[in-house]
Amino acid sequence: MADEAPFQFLHNEVIQYIYKSADSGDTEHGRNISTLESMGFRVGQGLIERLTKDTARFKDELDIMKFVCKDFWTCVFKKQIDNLRTNHQGIYVLQDNKFRLLSQLSAGKQYLEQAPKYLAFSCGLVRGALSNLGVKSIVTAEVSIMPACKFQIMIQKM
């Protein structure tokens, strides 16, 4: 029931703290976003290590993505990704129709511009998880209607 609540509340506090302690302004906003992203990165690395401890070796990139959409997402957000799409050329789009870290915000357009703050950590989370599975990527997120959210993953070929 309230299983993901401690994580959710703590996540909100982290955002408050990072934004409060820094001066306002666009440069600071960028820096805060990247702070949140790198916190997410390290959490993602740690989590995926724990989750894949006893799993079989992944067949390919798509297999890794499916694991992220199911097991990894369920561990953090207590639900699976609702839709996974790919162009089979290194771009993946993960859609979550009710993203937990946005579900406490009002669903109107009012807080749409606040959304990046609430997504930066999770972008890092995905990038960190993939990175520890040997997949280098760039992860971005976009929201059109709250609390639905799309994560776009661009694989960086080595």
Place this chain on the structure above:
Amino acid sequence: MADEAPFQFLHNEVIQYIYKSADSGDTEHGRNISTLESMGFRVGQGLIERLTKDTARFKDELDIMKFVCKDFWTCVFKKQIDNLRTNHQGIYVLQDNKFRLLSQLSAGKQYLEQAPKYLAFSCGLVRGALSNLGVKSIVTAEVSIMPACKFQIMIQKM
């Protein structure tokens, strides 16, 4: 299995971030501890509100403590408090024999002096929860052998 892991990893990141961004020194250490404590306080307030939404009214202070030891602790740390003692004069001692936020540290004496960093948030958590149930308190924690931990709650009579 890894249910509490996202919370645990995020908690560790928060500690790293707060300690990294501040200068070192004793004053700063005190300030960091109180930052962590107040983050915990607000998370505790939010959580207890959600958890007690459908519960019956509490009979007395001890009844509240039992709820904190069972439901609240289970929600955050996926286990109950192992032992609750009281002098019936406003002091409660909650013992957790395997405290989750310490279980990732080595069990020797080596990191004993690091323990306060890892307990401040949880002290705030308990104080926030109690505060929202109308109980004003001072919460401190002590560790003698990792990862066991005792939280002492002193009720402040109004």
